[in-house]
Amino acid sequence: MTFINYASREINCKIVYYGPGLCGKTTNLQYIYDSTAPQAKGKLISLATETDRTLFFDFMPLELGTVRGFKTRFHLYTVPGQVYYDASRKLILKGVDGVVFVADSQDERMDANIESLYNLEENLQTQGYDLKQLPYVLQLNKRDLPNVTPIEELTGELTRKGEPVFEAVATDGTGVFDTLKAVAKQVLTELRKS
Amino acid sequence: MVLARLCVECASRVVFLVDRDGQTIAFHGDIGDMDTMSFSSLAAGNVAATSSMAKLIGEDVFPAVVHEGERESIFISVIGRSLLVVVFDERSTLGLVKLRTKKASFEVASILDEAVRDSTTFSMNNSSVFAEITDEDIDSLFG
Numbered sequence: 376m377t378f379i380n381y382a383s384r385e386i387n388c389k390i391v392y393y394g395p396g397l398c399g400k401t402t403n404l405q406y407i408y409d410s411t412a413p414q415a416k417g418k419l420i421s422l423a424t425e426t427d428r429t430l431f432f433d434f435m436p437l438e439l440g441t442v443r444g445f446k447t448r449f450h451l452y453t454v455p456g457q458v459y460y461d462a463s464r465k466l467i468l469k470g471v472d473g474v475v476f477v478a479d480s481q482d483e484r485m486d487a488n489i490e491s492l493y494n495l496e497e498n499l500q501t502q503g504y505d506l507k508q509l510p511y512v513l514q515l516n517k518r519d520l521p522n523v524t525p526i527e528e529l530t531g532e533l534t535r536k537g538e539p540v541f542e543a544v545a546t547d548g549t550g551v552f553d554t555l556k557a558v559a560k561q562v563l564t565e566l567r568k569s
Numbered sequence: 570m571v572l573a574r575l576c577v578e579c580a581s582r583v584v585f586l587v588d589r590d591g592q593t594i595a596f597h598g599d600i601g602d603m604d605t606m607s608f609s610s611l612a613a614g615n616v617a618a619t620s621s622m623a624k625l626i627g628e629d630v631f632p633a634v635v636h637e638g639e640r641e642s643i644f645i646s647v648i649g650r651s652l653l654v655v656v657f658d659e660r661s662t663l664g665l666v667k668l669r670t671k672k673a674s675f676e677v678a679s680i681l682d683e684a685v686r687d688s689t690t691f692s693m694n695n696s697s698v699f700a701e702i703t704d705e706d707i708d709s710l711f712g
Contacts, residue, residue, distance in 0.1 A: 376590065378588060378590070378592040380594075381691065387592050389590065389591075417604055417606045417607055418604050418607050420607045420610070420611065422614075431614060431618070432614060434591075434607065434610045434611075436606045436607075436610075439710040439711070440709070440710045442702055442706045442707070442709075442710065443698055443699070443701060443702055443706065445698075447710060450591065450592075450606075450610065462621055463618070465621075466614070466617040466618065466621060467614075469589070469590055469617065470588075470589075470590030470591070552711075556711050559707075559710070559711075560707050563702060563707045563710075564707070566699050566702070567699050567700055567702045569699070
């Protein structure tokens with residue numbers, strides 16, 4: 376739920392990056408963090424294991440500017456991708472305004488993508504959301520690797536409602552900001568409707 | 570006002586009121602160079618995790634969470650959809666913080682109830698602010 380503070384004239388929105396383990400969710404956030412001016416961002420908080428796998432979530436606040444006199448801030452979260460961290464994923468979806476599903480384009484990760492997407496739909500439902508009603512973007516990551524599934528096949532399996540789809544290489548930033556911009560636009564458009 | 574009083578009464582460093590989704594609603598006290606947004610997000614994550622743990626052992630919710638450090642400590646009291654978070658050091662004690670926070674939490678709960686009622690009326694009257702957002706406004710955010 377978008378948090379609007381009329382007193383300080385701020386709009387705060389929560390965007391969650393979801394997807395299977397090692398698909399590049401944290402890398403998306405890391406790239407955004409590294410490429411953003413210091414005054415526009417807060418700290419990048421990573422609750423990770425000793426081997427740098429996300430344990431609970433990554434978090435960074437990102438200030439984009441003002442709309443109609445309201446300072447617009449996006450709180451970007453990632454979830455832990457590994458299957459056994461499902462309880463944590465459910466918690467992070469609370470209060471979500473928009474979701475980015477980061478799919479791993481490698482052939483051998485297709486099943487993991489499908490499983491994770493079903494898990495997203497299920498977990499959204501338990502929090503009272505419907506993916507079809509929520510601002511949502513699909514990112515097809517790791518397009519630079521040699522063993523990738525063709526785009527048509529990935530979109531055939533993973534699109535849900537004609538959502539925007541972006542090819543990405545999060546390690547070099549390709550598609551990272553396009554993805555963020557697309558989901559942020561949808562969130563603000565929803566705000567206008569409400 | 571309630572936060573300011575609680576801060577003094579607890580001899581605490583800073584008191585936060587945080588939404589359970591991790592948004593800072595208000596704070597009072599010395600934040601120094603503390604990153605308040607990250608702090609609120611982590612406090613909410615912390616309570617979300619401990620509430621889930623509570624359910625796993627048959628409790629509905631842990632109404633309070635305490636973290637005691639060598640110098641600084643944190644006391645979190647759950648008030649409906651919000652969290653009252655007190656950061657204190659050796660100048661105060663956990664007993665005092667608990668006692669004062671319990672009293673303040675009733676006042677905070679009643680203020681929050683009132684705020685929810687007011688905000689419904691307020692947002693009905695102010696919805697046009699956001700209805701007027703244009704595609705150009707949104708595009709301008711991304712340069």
